[in-house]
Amino acid sequence: MRVLVVEDSARLRKTVGTALRRSGYAVDVAGDGEEGLWLAKSNDYDVVVLDVMLPKRDGLDVLRALRSDARQIHVLLLTARDTVGDRVSGLQAGADDYMVKPFALEELLARVQALCRRAYGSQSPRLTLQDREIDSIARTVCRAGRPIELTAREYQILEYLARRRGQVVTRSEIEAHIYDDAVDPMSNVVDSAICSLRKKIAVGADYPPLIQTRRGLGYVLDPPSAGRT
Amino acid sequence: MISIQRQLTWKLLFAVVASVGAGLIAITFTARHELLESFDANLRTRALAVTALTEAKNGKVHFEFSPDFLKGFDGAQSHHFFEVWSVEGAPLARSPSLGGADLPHLMPATDHSTFRNLDFPGDHPARMIVLPFQVKTAAGRVSSPPLWAIVASDRSELDRTLNGLLTGAVACAALLYVAVIWWVPRVLRSGLAPLADLAARAAAIDARSLGIRFPSEGLPAELGPIALRLNELLARLEQSFDRERRFSADLAHELRTPLAELRSLTECAMKWPEERSAEWERDMLAATAQTEALATRMLALARSEHGQMLAQAERIDPASLAAQAWKPFEARAAARAIRLKFDLAGSTTLADRVLLQSVLSNLFDNAVEYSPAGSELRISCANIGEACEFRISNPAGELTAQDLPRLFDRFWRKETARGGGGEHVGLGLSLAQSFAASMGWTLRANLDPEGWIVFRLAGPGT
Numbered sequence: 001m002r003v004l005v006v007e008d009s010a011r012l013r014k015t016v017g018t019a020l021r022r023s024g025y026a027v028d029v030a031g032d033g034e035e036g037l038w039l040a041k042s043n044d045y046d047v048v049v050l051d052v053m054l055p056k057r058d059g060l061d062v063l064r065a066l067r068s069d070a071r072q073i074h075v076l077l078l079t080a081r082d083t084v085g086d087r088v089s090g091l092q093a094g095a096d097d098y099m100v101k102p103f104a105l106e107e108l109l110a111r112v113q114a115l116c117r118r119a120y121g122s123q124s125p126r127l128t129l130q131d132r133e134i135d136s137i138a139r140t141v142c143r144a145g146r147p148i149e150l151t152a153r154e155y156q157i158l159e160y161l162a163r164r165r166g167q168v169v170t171r172s173e174i175e176a177h178i179y180d181d182a183v184d185p186m187s188n189v190v191d192s193a194i195c196s197l198r199k200k201i202a203v204g205a206d207y208p209p210l211i212q213t214r215r216g217l218g219y220v221l222d223p224p225s226a227g228r229t
Numbered sequence: 230m231i232s233i234q235r236q237l238t239w240k241l242l243f244a245v246v247a248s249v250g251a252g253l254i255a256i257t258f259t260a261r262h263e264l265l266e267s268f269d270a271n272l273r274t275r276a277l278a279v280t281a282l283t284e285a286k287n288g289k290v291h292f293e294f295s296p297d298f299l300k301g302f303d304g305a306q307s308h309h310f311f312e313v314w315s316v317e318g319a320p321l322a323r324s325p326s327l328g329g330a331d332l333p334h335l336m337p338a339t340d341h342s343t344f345r346n347l348d349f350p351g352d353h354p355a356r357m358i359v360l361p362f363q364v365k366t367a368a369g370r371v372s373s374p375p376l377w378a379i380v381a382s383d384r385s386e387l388d389r390t391l392n393g394l395l396t397g398a399v400a401c402a403a404l405l406y407v408a409v410i411w412w413v414p415r416v417l418r419s420g421l422a423p424l425a426d427l428a429a430r431a432a433a434i435d436a437r438s439l440g441i442r443f444p445s446e447g448l449p450a451e452l453g454p455i456a457l458r459l460n461e462l463l464a465r466l467e468q469s470f471d472r473e474r475r476f477s478a479d480l481a482h483e484l485r486t487p488l489a490e491l492r493s494l495t496e497c498a499m500k501w502p503e504e505r506s507a508e509w510e511r512d513m514l515a516a517t518a519q520t521e522a523l524a525t526r527m528l529a530l531a532r533s534e535h536g537q538m539l540a541q542a543e544r545i546d547p548a549s550l551a552a553q554a555w556k557p558f559e560a561r562a563a564a565r566a567i568r569l570k571f572d573l574a575g576s577t578t579l580a581d582r583v584l585l586q587s588v589l590s591n592l593f594d595n596a597v598e599y600s601p602a603g604s605e606l607r608i609s610c611a612n613i614g615e616a617c618e619f620r621i622s623n624p625a626g627e628l629t630a631q632d633l634p635r636l637f638d639r640f641w642r643k644e645t646a647r648g649g650g651g652e653h654v655g656l657g658l659s660l661a662q663s664f665a666a667s668m669g670w671t672l673r674a675n676l677d678p679e680g681w682i683v684f685r686l687a688g689p690g691t
Contacts, residue, residue: 009486009489009490011490011494011512011515011516012486012489012490012493014512015490015493015494015497015512016493018497018501018504019493019496019497019500019501022497022500022501022504053482080481080482080483080484080485080486080489081478081481081482082481082485083478086478100485101485101486101488101489102485102488102489102491102492102493103489103492103493104492104496105492105493105496105497105500106496
């Protein structure tokens with residue numbers, strides 16, 4: 001999942017970015033409204049964490065510009081403005097959620113996660129793939145009740161594919177949603193991560209792999225022909 | 230609560246009722262008096278006619294009543310009567326209309342004629358005149374003793390007229406009162422409607438509707454100035470509320486942001502201890518310093534604005550104080566390639582050394598922070614007349630003329646100046662202006678035609 005943090009406070013930008021990255025999100029950051037709007041329009045983010053009082057362009061203005069562009073992007077306003085009027089104007093401008101500073105980091109992460117789930121039309125934090133269960137809150141994957149050890153990136157790819165279960169997902173889509181700008185788009189990080197993920201979640205040599213390759217197209221998780229349990 | 234409309238209604242009703250009542254009473258009494266006067270004049274004329282036709286002949290009283298004269302006093306249907314009495318009370322002559330009866334023997338004690346009311350038999354009201362007179366001979370000599378001519382007339386017709394007059398007056402009064410009671414409240418309500426409308430609009434105004442303005446067109450001349458003044462007051466109140474609202478929002482923002490930084494830095498460090506580094510701790514310290522600076526400045530501003538900051542004026546050399554205040558900023562100015570142009574003159578000034586240095590430091594800090602890199606900063610001091618004036622000027626950058634009115638507002642910062650995360654929270658200029666005021670100095674700012682922002686700090690010379 002890819003998140004954009006638009007925040008004028010450098011220290012807050014840094015800590016929120018770190019927390020989101022450590023939670024497995026691909027994170028981009030912007031320090032003012034203009035840069036934030038440019039990034040939001042240029043990339044495919046699942047969630048934007050947006051401050052309201054921003055230099056160059058006000059956060060609500062950025063939000064309205066995004067909504068007028070008809071972009072299906074989930075926006076969480078993170079601001080020091082705490083009056084009912086401020087919350088109402090934020091939500092009426094098109095925000096999906098509103099958080100007031102100072103905030104609990106865990107709550108921010110939970111809200112971002114909830115918005116990510118909404119981005120893929122799911123309300124449940126648990127996903128079931130045959131005999132494997134993904135818990136998006138604990139960020140764990142279990143098979144028959146026993147945990148499967150995954151890196152944060154592998155988990156993100158698996159959750160992203162699971163959210164789009166049965167659909168062909170291109171390599172560039174995985175790059176756009178799981179990796180931030182720090183990743184070289186020409187590298188084969190996606191193929192390597194998929195290869196490693198396949199090995200870790202494989203049931204046995206006699207069973208078809210859960211993640212299948214569609215040559216020249218991308219990957220598909222648990223296709224209908226694979227037979228679901 | 231006193232109601233103008235109710236008070237005016239009662240007062241007008243009372244005034245109109247009293248005026249109409251008094252007027253009608255006056256008219257009624259005047260008419261009554263005039264009618265009675267006319268009636269009495271007729272009685273007197275008849276009495277004088279009786280006396281004129283009485284003559285003394287050969288020591289005896291002789292009456293020369295002609296038939297024409299007696300025609301007015303003839304018959305049972307006549308309403309006029311007369312009788313002549315001697316001083317001893319013996320009737321000497323009477324009109325045929327009396328039919329042999331006598332008029333009441335009511336002799337006055339005076340020699341003047343008197344009028345009296347009386348009732349004829351059958352409850353007929355009448356009025357009579359008793360006129361004493363001397364009988365004269367044909368030669369004009371007076372014969373004594375005097376006689377009494379009594380003339381009476383039925384006054385039923387007069388009483389009917391007087392009663393009609395009174396009834397008409399009472400009816401007119403009643404009609405007028407009904408009209409006034411119906412008309413006065415309506416006229417007052419209609420006349421005071423603009424005032425009631427103004428009051429209703431004013432009553433509807435609260436803190437959330439300060440944008441409302443009273444319509445100034447179509448108002449009566451008396452209310453126009455009130456509406457204009459109220460609109461001016463509302464505009465000022467709205468500005469004041471906006472300023473307070475902005476202040477609250479800005480204060481919340483300035484306080485909440487470093488607190489959010491501290492909390493997220495702490496939570497992050499606890500959740501992922503491996504992320505903790507020296508830079509992380511420097512960030513925590515900087516966030517703490519920012520909160521501390523904010524609290525310190527707010528406290529200083531509050532003390533200064535509440536007059537708790539006592540300035541101790543002393544003679545100061547402004548040039549050396551400015552040079553001393555500049556020293557801490559030399560390195561930062563050099564790092565930003567800001568060229569300094571000093572022009573320090575002036576003899577001595579009267580100021581609080583600590584406060585003046587604090588104001589100058591604040592202005593220098595702003596100039597170094599916000600001047601475009603590589604630009605020139607001019608600091609001058611001179612005696613202008615009896616005043617000492619510092620001028621600190623630098624290219625204004627993105628500041629515009631529209632920003633000037635808010636430049637000294639608490640927490641105001643140009644949007645582009647936000648987000649630095651440093652100790653600039655938008656309180657410096659408010660604090661500097663407040664410190665200057667507590668010394669009796671003034672601090673103003675203007676944009677010159679070349680696009681430079683010029684701060685003028687002026688105080689008394691010595």
